[in-house]
Amino acid sequence: MSPLPRPTTPGAGILPVSPRWPDRSFRWLALLAALSIVALIVLVGWELYAGAALAVKKFGVGFLGSSDWNPVTDKYGALPFIFGTLVSSVIALLIAVPLGVATALFLTEMAPVRMRQPVITVIEMLAAVPSVIFGLWGVFVLVPWLRDHVFQWFKHTLGFLPLFKGPIYGPSMLAAGVVVAIMILPIITSVSREILRSVPNLQREAAYALGATHWEVIRIAVLSYARRGLFGAAVLGLGRALGETMAVTMVIGNRPDISASLFAPGYTLASVVANEFTEATTDVYLSALFELGLVLVALTIVINAIAQLMLRTLAGPGSGKVM
Amino acid sequence: MVQTAPLPVSSSASTVRPSAPASKPPPAVPVDDLPAFDIQGFSLWYGSRQALYDVSIRIPARQVTAIIGPSGCGKSTCLRALNRMHELTPGTRIVGSLRLFGDDLYASGIDPAYVRRRVGMVFQKSNPFPTMSIEENVLVGLRLNGVRDRAFLQERLEESLRMSALWDEVKDVLNRPGTSLSGGQQQRLCIARALAVQPEVLLMDEPCSALDPIATAKIEELIQLLRERFTVVIVTHNMQQAARCSDRTAFFYMGKLIEYAATREIFTNPANPQTEAYVSGRFG
Numbered sequence: 001m002s003p004l005p006r007p008t009t010p011g012a013g014i015l016p017v018s019p020r021w022p023d024r025s026f027r028w029l030a031l032l033a034a035l036s037i038v039a040l041i042v043l044v045g046w047e048l049y050a051g052a053a054l055a056v057k058k059f060g061v062g063f064l065g066s067s068d069w070n071p072v073t074d075k076y077g078a079l080p081f082i083f084g085t086l087v088s089s090v091i092a093l094l095i096a097v098p099l100g101v102a103t104a105l106f107l108t109e110m111a112p113v114r115m116r117q118p119v120i121t122v123i124e125m126l127a128a129v130p131s132v133i134f135g136l137w138g139v140f141v142l143v144p145w146l147r148d149h150v151f152q153w154f155k156h157t158l159g160f161l162p163l164f165k166g167p168i169y170g171p172s173m174l175a176a177g178v179v180v181a182i183m184i185l186p187i188i189t190s191v192s193r194e195i196l197r198s199v200p201n202l203q204r205e206a207a208y209a210l211g212a213t214h215w216e217v218i219r220i221a222v223l224s225y226a227r228r229g230l231f232g233a234a235v236l237g238l239g240r241a242l243g244e245t246m247a248v249t250m251v252i253g254n255r256p257d258i259s260a261s262l263f264a265p266g267y268t269l270a271s272v273v274a275n276e277f278t279e280a281t282t283d284v285y286l287s288a289l290f291e292l293g294l295v296l297v298a299l300t301i302v303i304n305a306i307a308q309l310m311l312r313t314l315a316g317p318g319s320g321k322v323m
Numbered sequence: 324m325v326q327t328a329p330l331p332v333s334s335s336a337s338t339v340r341p342s343a344p345a346s347k348p349p350p351a352v353p354v355d356d357l358p359a360f361d362i363q364g365f366s367l368w369y370g371s372r373q374a375l376y377d378v379s380i381r382i383p384a385r386q387v388t389a390i391i392g393p394s395g396c397g398k399s400t401c402l403r404a405l406n407r408m409h410e411l412t413p414g415t416r417i418v419g420s421l422r423l424f425g426d427d428l429y430a431s432g433i434d435p436a437y438v439r440r441r442v443g444m445v446f447q448k449s450n451p452f453p454t455m456s457i458e459e460n461v462l463v464g465l466r467l468n469g470v471r472d473r474a475f476l477q478e479r480l481e482e483s484l485r486m487s488a489l490w491d492e493v494k495d496v497l498n499r500p501g502t503s504l505s506g507g508q509q510q511r512l513c514i515a516r517a518l519a520v521q522p523e524v525l526l527m528d529e530p531c532s533a534l535d536p537i538a539t540a541k542i543e544e545l546i547q548l549l550r551e552r553f554t555v556v557i558v559t560h561n562m563q564q565a566a567r568c569s570d571r572t573a574f575f576y577m578g579k580l581i582e583y584a585a586t587r588e589i590f591t592n593p594a595n596p597q598t599e600a601y602v603s604g605r606f607g
Contacts, residue, residue: 113413202450206513208411210464210520211440220463224454 048297051290054283063291069256069272071281076288078295080256084173084266085299088248089241091177091262092184096241097234099181100188107189108196109218120193127186135250138179143170143251146178151263166261171253174262179247184237191236195229196222228314235307242300245270269296357424359384359524359554360405365419367397367404369412374400376579377419382571384424387546387555389569389586391562393601397578402526402558406442407435424523440468443522447529449509451501451516457493460501460512464520479519486552487515488545507538514545518553525549527557531564543568562602566590574598 049056055063059076066077103123107116147170154164199222207221223230245268253265254275269292280286360382367375375397382388390398403409404421407428421428428438451460461483462476470476480497484490489511493504501512510530517525527546531539546568549555559565565572565586572589574582574597582589582598593599600606 200450202446202448203452205408205411205444205446206450206452206516207463208408208436209406209439209444209446209517210467211436211438212467213436216467220452220467224452227454 045297048290048294052287052294054287055291056287058284059288059291063288064295067256067258071279071285074282074284076285076291078269078292080258081267081269081272081292082295082299083258084176084252084256085242085268085270085296087173087262088176088180088252088266088268089238091174092180092241093234093238095178095181096185096188096237100185100233100237101192101230103185103189104192104196105218105222107193109214109222120190123186123189126182127190131183131244131246132250134179134183135247138175138247138251139171142179143175146170146175155263162260163262166259166263168263169253169265171251171265172263173252173259173266176248176252176266176268177262179251180241180244183244183247184240187240188233188237191233192226192230195226195233198229199225228311231307231311231314235304235311238303238307239300242303243270243296245274249274269293269299357384358382359424360556361420361422361425363420365404365421366417367400367409368416370414374578375404376577378580380573380580380583382554382556384554385550385552386570387550387557387568389565389572390556390558390575391560391565391572391601392575392581393606394560396575398558398573398575399528400578401575402528402556405524405526405556406439406444408439408444410435440464440520441522442524442526443517443520444526445510445513445517445528445530448533449506449513451504451509451512453500453502455501456498457501457504457512458497461515461519464516468520483515483519486518486549487511488541488548489515505538507534507541510534510538510542511545514542518549522553524554524556527555529558529560532560539564562590562604574601576601 055076059066063076064078064082066075067079068075068077069080070076103119107119111119147168151168151172151174155168158164203221203225204217207217212220248268249271252268252271254267254271255265256267256272257264259266273289273293273296277286277289280289358381360380362378362380362382365375365378366373378401390401392398400409404417409415417429423438423441427433428442451457452463455463458480461480465476465479481490481494484493489508492508493499493512496503501509504512510533514525514530531542534542543564546555546557550570557565557569569586571584572586573580574589574593574595576597582593582595584594588594589598590602593602
């Protein structure tokens with residue numbers, strides 16, 4: 001490194017300025033990259049719509065409300081799949097959010113420091129397991145176990161509810177919910193953990209200084225401070241759950257029925273598309289599958305939009321002003 | 324007269340629920356001259372690092388005691404040991420005895436939560452709970468104690484906000500979030516929150532270091548009012564502040580209590596050359 005030239009008369013001894021073109025070309029390159037993502041989304045949407053055009057024309061809005069799914073008569077409806085997607089995702093959230101938030105609380109507020117990193121590593125490994133492996137494990141281990149023990153217990157103790165009535169096959173909406181819950185647990189846990197870690201220690205100390213117990217500190221200082229972020233973590237998990245395909249296909253039973261019972265098999269938008277695109281022999285059949293894809297994308301967007309709206313009404317740090 | 328013997332409390336025990344009329348003043352200061360804190364041979368370690376060395380000090384009741392000293396001298400540690408807040412840092416260890424109006428705060432079986440109900444604390448940065456309104460912030464400590472009596476809560480709300488000189492500014496906006504207030508108001512809100520559970524002692528850890536001079540003056544004024552009913556221990560970086568608003572001053576250096584005397588003595592006629600060097604601004 002040579003020493004900087006001393007400031008002398010203007011213009012003399014000043015280091016040459018780098019050429020401007022790398023600056024400009026980088027800007028164009030970055031803009032191109034950003035635009036290509038937008039283009040990709042538009043393209044996917046357009047292709048989906050183009051593929052679905054035939055079915056849209058044939059079935060109209062009735063497609064969304066129809067429970068028919070009959071390749072023989074070429075009659076198709078999306079309702080059982082929308083139902084299956086929503087129900088299995090909600091079950092997954094009901095299981096995974098409390099479990100994930102509790103795990104995150106344990107990791108940030110309670111676990112001895114030495115224990116934290118190993119647990120985090122295990123959770124990250126869970127996220128790395130391929131979907132199909134969860135499906136395989138679901139089919140051969142989880143579903144038989146749920147069928148022989150857990151479902152029986154539910155049937156005996158809560159059998160008076162329509163949710164837990166009816167024959168038990170094994171592959172079912174509930175089984176799919178459990179598998180998806182396991183699959184979205186890592187994302188919910190790690191996002192929740194980051195959220196909880198971002199709660200300032202000063203908040204915890206404020207509660208401790210009032211004579212709060214450990215649990216009270218978590219309740220009044222940690223959870224309430226973090227509630228917006230935790231809601232966001234749940235929405236992120238829901239997004240994953242809605243689109244989860246492989247493992248769900250393997251355990252949900254793949255029957256386009258709408259049943260009040262969680263023991264009954266179901267079908268989701270993602271799994272019917274994955275399962276049936278190879279056997280879609282007629283144009284209308286294929287087009288109906290495309291339309292299901294379109295519905296799935298729309299559903300995800302609508303749910304995210306609703307979540308954003310709900311987030312806005314939830315008071316928390318960053319929105320401390322009166323609504 | 325000594326305070327009743329300490330009982331470990333669970334969260335549901337309503338120790339602050341008054342049996343006497345709610346307007347009763349905060350726990351009566353003993354009539355004899357029992358000090359608020361009687362600390363003997365107190366040492367504290369963070370892991371293997373010793374932060375306090377054999378501190379012995381008697382902090383009188385219903386007076387303002389300032390703790391001064393350069394950064395890292397142990398003054399904040401000492402303050403946090405007074406309500407066992409230092410235990411939130413893992414790996415701390417103490418020896419020695421620390422009594423609050425005669426009760427050993429470190430005796431086995433004493434719940435730190437119980438200690439903190441008797442010894443409240445205000446922090447360097449104001450920290451109202453952002454999801455709670457002004458009212459909820461003040462009353463959260465009472466609600467934790469299981470107090471549900473609306474009239475009583477209302478009375479205590481006003482009383483606490485009046486004591487912290489905030490009532491007139493917030494009485495019409497009690498449902499606004501605590502974080503909607505200005506920095507100085509937030510700090511007074513935190514003082515009100517600490518006072519609402521009627522502690523015997525209020526600890527203040529550099530309560531004005533994040534405030535402008537006007538807000539600082541208000542807090543100092545407030546400290547003068549508080550001393551009529553509470554024992555106040557304040558840690559401060561600001562020697563003028565110690566000189567202005569305290570009755571007694573303790574000077575800490577390198578984890579040791581160097582000198583402890585009436586504030587006027589410390590600032591005009593210190594016995595120890597280190598104290599003299601510090602208060603005259605030659606180091607620290």
